[in-house]
Amino acid sequence: MGDHEIELRQDVVIKRYGSTGHDQPEREWRALELLHAYVPGLAPAPVSAEPDADPPTVVMSRLAGAAVRGPIGGHMADALAGAVTRVQHAIPRPVLERVPARAGHPVELLRQVRTWSATVHPDGDPAVADVLGQAASWVEQPRLEELLARPGTPVFGTGDGNLANYLWDGTDVRVIDFEYSGRSDRAFELAEVIEHISVWRDGPAGMTAVLERLDLTAEEAGRLTECRRLLALYWLLRTRGDTRADQAKRMSALL
Incomplete structure (x- = not known):
């Protein structure tokens, strides 16, 4: 672990x-x-x-319960969307303002991903190489750092989107693992859950059903798109072989 x-x-x-x-x-x-x-x-x-x-x-x-597994839909999607929302919005704003920021800021991740992207090797797969090239152009845009540096909707963030941290007992979903938790912003936290590599390994639809159950403002939706691309590229740069090829398809769809 x-x-x-x-x-x-x-x-x-x-x-x-x-x-x-x-x-x-x-x-x-x-x-x-x-x-x-x-x-x-x-x-x-x-x-x-x-x-x-x-x-x-x-x-x-x-x-009680076991880690969420398999396709996410129906009542499980309802419960998962509810759990994510309750964690994020449970703490009153005056209390949340006194909570330290989570470990890892979006701008820190952007800078790390830019460094990796500049030195990555495509491993000979033309399709992956093409997506990596598109992603490298996207991630270098100056506007990204400006956007991610702006404060988003403040929420309490778990700091880890691993699907194994969500326990399903057949009725409800509960949440574990808060090692990197702290004050964060809604779009970044949602992106970390939705684009975590564990989600896409479990089913081709990922958390689409969960995302459909979340009400986002226009500003949150725009920020979420860029945060999802950033997290998807992070995982693309960390994977190899068949997993990298699958992740390249995810990245391409988001771009």
Whole structure:
């Protein structure tokens, strides 16, 4: 499970952190306390925290359900859209304003992706090479940094769009994993969920049904388009082989 260790017990989960460069234990504990206060039951309840232990440790309640799998539609899409929305909007604005920004800002990601894009090798696939060329032109546009630097609709962000962080029990969806969480903007958080590589591995429609259930302002919709392209390119640059070819098709469709 990355650079942390998970111990599952009957009623609690014990998480031990191998990396703390982004204040992961503190971020997770803060998120659990806030969500438990404002939307109890949506995320694990906080039990105890030892941020100064070696390794730092957070204990939380264990939730029912299994990671979302397969095509997303029907009641599952309703529940997933509801869970994403509740996490983002649960915390009152005055409280949210005091929450530290999530780990990783859109402009930071843009600069990282620009660096990778300038040095990537297409691996001999003409179709992938063509998409990488189009994406390289898109990502270098000066207006992108200007757009992403502007504040979007403020929300609480989980900081991780992995589909494995959404637990489905057949009736409802609950959310786990808040290591990189913090104050964010709605479009960037939605893009991170919608374009996460795990989503597209699970079904060809991805989170289309979830997106259809979300009400966006015109400004949020425009920002979401560019954030989705950025996240899709991020994953394109990180993948290889057949996965890269599939991701290139995603990137092409978004461009």
